[in-house]
Amino acid sequence: MPLPENFQFSASSLQDYVDCPRRFELRYLLRLSWPALETEPVLEREHHQEQGRRFHQMVQQHLIGFPPDQLGSQADTPELQRWWQNYLNNTVLDELPPQRRVEYPLSFSLNGFRVTAQYDLLAVQPGQRAVIVDWKTSAYITPRSTLIRRIQTRLYPLVLCLSGQDARFGAPLSPDQVEMIYWFTDYPNDPQRFPYTTAQMLADQKEIERLILDITNRRPGDFPLTANEQRCQFCRYRSLCQRGVQAGDWQNLEASEEQSSGGDFDLDFDQIAEIDF
Numbered sequence: 001m002p003l004p005e006n007f008q009f010s011a012s013s014l015q016d017y018v019d020c021p022r023r024f025e026l027r028y029l030l031r032l033s034w035p036a037l038e039t040e041p042v043l044e045r046e047h048h049q050e051q052g053r054r055f056h057q058m059v060q061q062h063l064i065g066f067p068p069d070q071l072g073s074q075a076d077t078p079e080l081q082r083w084w085q086n087y088l089n090n091t092v093l094d095e096l097p098p099q100r101r102v103e104y105p106l107s108f109s110l111n112g113f114r115v116t117a118q119y120d121l122l123a124v125q126p127g128q129r130a131v132i133v134d135w136k137t138s139a140y141i142t143p144r145s146t147l148i149r150r151i152q153t154r155l156y157p158l159v160l161c162l163s164g165q166d167a168r169f170g171a172p173l174s175p176d177q178v179e180m181i182y183w184f185t186d187y188p189n190d191p192q193r194f195p196y197t198t199a200q201m202l203a204d205q206k207e208i209e210r211l212i213l214d215i216t217n218r219r220p221g222d223f224p225l226t227a228n229e230q231r232c233q234f235c236r237y238r239s240l241c242q243r244g245v246q247a248g249d250w251q252n253l254e255a256s257e258e259q260s261s262g263g264d265f266d267l268d269f270d271q272i273a274e275i276d277f
Contacts, residue, residue: 008114011152014211019231025223026237034236051079052137063102083185090188097125108163117159130173132156132180141187154204157196175201
């Protein structure tokens, strides 16, 4: 099926396809807007999402040089105050390489298609080590067994290795010099670390190629619904697909092993940093 012009495969779009091919078709190919709620209660979910957005913004400002005391005044809710203190007191940053980029996009070309990732934090010591850090503000810590299966965990290190990184970082890194860390704001002492290897990179590249080939070989209407109807509780297209009307509770979504990793990024195609490997 033809993809929209300048379409970019991301952790979010590929995870949607893995979770439910029909949702991928409706969202990315048909670009269908559907007014159903994804989760309830709406105000609680919107509040939590807004706190997460503000936390990411505070961390970004801190990492580019704003004083922590000045930023701390922005933490005007109990969640933000707790998360901010946990962030300032954590030792993850102390262990990171010195060259750091925040909200940093990279991409590479795979069989003629653009594959992208945007990193909350990318820290690099040229020729020696690179660490990807992803800040998670979910109310529950995602099980490691779930994280290791998520597209984000597989795609982010792959993009870093195959993009050639960026000229500002110097020489490309080998996969065994790359690590990905999920840091949960309410679980500051339990970061989830995923070291990378050459074998994992080859397996991930093969899997991403398989997913893209599967997507592009399908005809319109040949994108089946997920067999796991639990996922439909948190999908805005559930009524369209006749999979129920009532939205699921957002706290159940975050506690579920099926919760999605990898946020939505509306990336400007021309602003993606791409270096030929």
